[in-house]
Amino acid sequence: xxxxxxxxxxxxxxxxxxxxxxxxxxxxxxxxxxxxxxxxxxxxxxxxxxxxxxxxxxxxxxxxxxxxxxxxxxxxxxxxxxxxxxxxxxxxxxxxxxxxxxxxxxxxxxxxxxxxxxxxxxxxxxxxxxxxxxxxxxxxxxxxxxxxxxxxxxxxxxxxxxxxxxxxxxxxxxxxxxxxxxxxxxxxxxxxxxxxxxxxxxxxxxxxxxxxxxxxxxxxxxxxxxxxxxxxxxxxxxxxxxxxxxxxxxxxxxxxxxxxxxxxxxxxxxxxxxxxxxxxxxxxxxxxxxxxxxxxxxx
Numbered sequence: 001x002x003x004x005x006x007x008x009x010x011x012x013x014x015x016x017x018x019x020x021x022x023x024x025x026x027x028x029x030x031x032x033x034x035x036x037x038x039x040x041x042x043x044x045x046x047x048x049x050x051x052x053x054x055x056x057x058x059x060x061x062x063x064x065x066x067x068x069x070x071x072x073x074x075x076x077x078x079x080x081x082x083x084x085x086x087x088x089x090x091x092x093x094x095x096x097x098x099x100x101x102x103x104x105x106x107x108x109x110x111x112x113x114x115x116x117x118x119x120x121x122x123x124x125x126x127x128x129x130x131x132x133x134x135x136x137x138x139x140x141x142x143x144x145x146x147x148x149x150x151x152x153x154x155x156x157x158x159x160x161x162x163x164x165x166x167x168x169x170x171x172x173x174x175x176x177x178x179x180x181x182x183x184x185x186x187x188x189x190x191x192x193x194x195x196x197x198x199x200x201x202x203x204x205x206x207x208x209x210x211x212x213x214x215x216x217x218x219x220x221x222x223x224x225x226x227x228x229x230x231x232x233x234x235x236x237x238x239x240x241x242x243x244x245x246x247x248x249x250x251x252x253x254x255x256x257x258x259x260x261x262x263x264x265x266x267x268x269x270x271x272x273x274x275x276x277x278x279x280x281x282x283x284x285x286x287x288x289x290x291x292x293x294x295x296x297x298x299x
Contacts, residue, residue: 001092003039003046007032010086023221031079035059048092051084053100060101070104077103111248118237119148119249125235135199136212139219140227142189142196143209146172147243149189151250151268154243158219160208167194174269181269251276 014020014028036046038059044050060073068076077098087093114122126144131137146152152160156174164173170185185193193208203210207218228242235241241249247268254264265276 001048003036003048003051006048006087006092007083009090010083013086014082028079028082031076032083034076035080038062048087051087051093051097053097056080056097057101060104064104070106073104074106077101111252112240112245113248113252114239114241114245116253118239118241119246119253121237122231122235122241123148125231129230129234133212135196135201138192138196138199139209139212140231142192143224143227144231144246145189145192147246148250149186150183151247151254152183153247153269154221154224157209157243158207158221158224162206162208165193165197165208167197176269179269179271181266183267 011025011028015025039046039050039055042055042058044055060077063076064070064073081096081098084093084096084098088096122144123141126137126141129137129140131140143157146157150172152172152174153176156176160172160174166172167190170190171182172185173180173182175181200208201210201212203218204216205218209219211217211219211223224243232241251264251268254267255261261273261276264270265273268276270276
């Protein structure tokens with residue numbers, strides 16, 4: 001079978017049977033486009049039989065020699081591997097060629113985050129912004145507050161429905177990676193969300209956050225990106241920030257203010273507590289000294 005034909009079947013399977021997000025489908029397609037270009041350059045046939053461990057290793061090595069970082073190589077591997085898994089499942093390949101490949105070693109760096117002063121400055125900037133629509137300003141305040149006070153993921157915030165929000169009892173219900181969790185809300189974020197719900201434009205969609213310029217449209221990833229681009233122009237500090245960095249900020253500030261790892265793991269929705277523990281590496285020497293001084297046997 002030709003690679004393009006098999007890949008088309010894989011995309012149909014990923015879209016119709018696995019119901020993967022369009023962004024994931026485009027991610028797979030981008031990787032296959034790069035691989036197909038390489039195979040044509042090597043004048044290899046387009047049959048799936050050329051998807052061998054040796055050929056794929058040569059492909060990834062060529063990108064490394066061209067200057068691609070280990071993380072870029074790993075990302076490229078992850079776009080192509082699901083297609084090979086599918087081919088094995090359909091018995092179109094005898095084995096997965098990725099089984100004989102080593103993953104590139106990544107340098108483990110600390111996640112970026114805002115310190116407490118910068119986080120306060122970001123909220124203050126939101127509250128002082130002058131926008132044409134009042135509902136847009138109050139919506140943006142609620143969005144930034146939800147990231148900073150709950151650590152939700154970008155997709156969790158965009159997919160949040162009105163039925164998932166319980167202002168009276170003070171919690172939101174989010175779901176990601178087929179897992180659902182309840183996140184309690186403090187009074188500050190409850191007030192911001194309540195203010196937004198009072199001015200939220202009426203839409204037929206039941207997403208909490210909606211577009212203020214398009215009728216019957218939920219807030220999109222592009223719209224959320226526009227919110228953050230506008231904020232970056234207005235804040236006084238020069239550190240980069242994004243929904244992911246605000247999520248890291250939530251975890252880091254909670255940890256630095258005495259919340260235990262297990263609670264952070266549950267709030268952030270980490271599947272493994274070791275993921276949460278990485279944030280402890282951000283503690284400075286003074287914080288670590290204060291931590292050991294609190295040992296109950298210390299005299």
